[in-house]
Amino acid sequence: MIFFSHVTILAANVSIMVTIKLSHSLHTPMYFFVCGLSFSGNCTTMAIIPCMLVDLLSDSKTFSSISLPECATQMFFFFGSAANNCFIMAAMSYDHYTAIHNPLHYPILMTHKICSQFIMASWMVGFLVSLCVVIIAFNLSFCDSNIIQHFCDISPVVCLACDHTSRQERAIFVLSAFVLVGSFVFITMSYVFIVSTVVKMPSAQGRYKAFSTCSSQLTVVCIHYGFAGFVYLRPRDRDSLHEDMLMAVTFTVLTPLLSPIVYSLRNKEMQMALRKVLGKTDTLIPQMVNKRTPDA
Template sequence: MGNHTTVHTFLLWGFSSFPHLQSLLFMVIFFSHVTILAANAAIMVAIRLSPNLHTPMYFLLFGLSFSETCTTLVIIPRMLVDLLSDSKTISLPECATQMLFFFGLGGNNCFILAAMSYDRYTAIHNPLHYPILMTHQICFQLIVASCITGFLISLCIITIVFNLSFCDSYIIQHFFCDISPVVHLACDYAFHHEMIIFVLSAFVLVGSLVLIMVSYVFIASIVMKMSSTTGRYKAFSTCSSHLIVVSIHYGFACFVYLRSKGSDTFREDMLMAVTYTVLTPLLNPIVYSLRNQEMRIALKKVLDNCSRFIFQMANKR
């Protein structure tokens, strides 16, 4: 190790390369974050208060919305503070905690999406036994299993990353503690570390994506055998929202985490990270609300009740 100085604090360089855009970025990301919280909260309240949405599909959607809300809370508030602050330092334990929760919740999202594809397959393949095969208890077990698996894999990655020695360089070329910009600061980061992290990341992303693709191969084969055009359309329409969300989620995540890295890719990865930390959680509730009539009706009732409550409170004052 020579005369290296051990690093205990990092500097999140993030958007410091764009000093004149930081105020604009703060406004855009702040309003996006408020919209994300409001949209996901509206979906969760609508599912909770609407008896016709007390089905396995919406139970899993509730879990996904809650998980994505937590994911944004791990990253965006800190990002907003750093955009307005001159001091962008983060301690090593804080960095490890942020990475643990971000990748744990990210893995949870992936496995919940896989569970949702299995739910759609079960509903189309065996509609008569669907209430028995997909009970609320089974849905809850799938969500718990997704969470445990996601956090166990995240813990393995964190253990590898933060057992490395960080010396001399302390500037993270990102707005949060992502894997690649952190491990490239380590002075003993080796090929076998990179391969283990790659395999664990691939297990989450590729493993869950394979489960989703297998489910949809079976769904497509079942739907194509249907004689009724109306039946085909109805079957595909129940899956369309999920397919759009899967395409957005995995498209960005696989591009960032399953390709070779270099110091020259950090800025590109950082800009891409804005999409899956801000844009994806913003699009998901929009997709599910716009393409689902039951959800639109439930959300309209929730908004009407909120408006009525606010109006009554205003009149009392």
């Protein structure tokens, strides 16, 4: 099931990125951010699931070995990509707010250059925070057990430390809260302003269109921040690592799987563009076969 979910995530996100790239009608800031979110979702799963599958299929069913640098690298890319997801969602909420609150100046405020800067800033800040978390976590002293019943995430690594970790745990909690709570507060404020603007619209059709445009992202935000908040903002308990592992695996697999499904199934423009791209592919393959077939 994990392998099937992984292949589905990769295929769905790649389909979204290819569709947005080939469809000129989707060359807008909103779909530019959706494309960035799909790429970031693939990076998040690629940091964890392949190693997880290798461990599940290994001859030794009890544990698999991973070196300290490999564990730090896995944590760096996973947490950095997950943080990037949060910041891209915050940028998407600002894009929706700008489109609804100031539609006349929207082409000026959300140019391709500005959108690219948002994406670059999301990656830079996300991986900078991830680097700080990895440095704090792996500067601890590990002298007890070296077995993690988990993948290389923050909580199970910190729980292996044998020295006093309250100060380091507070620092990691502050960094995690900066990513999760900071971006969530920004998203919440954006949608408060969006709702206040939409309610004042005289046309019922305009209000429905505005709310339907934002419904897809709100669904993804609720799923993403619900799992992420439970995993990273809950008080640490060394006796609940098994429960944390189940929630972390669900967060790693379910959230990137649902995001492309929500954006494709709840968006008519994406559905139409996807059908066109698949239709072009279906007609292109027979043409290529016919060209390669020699004349009688």
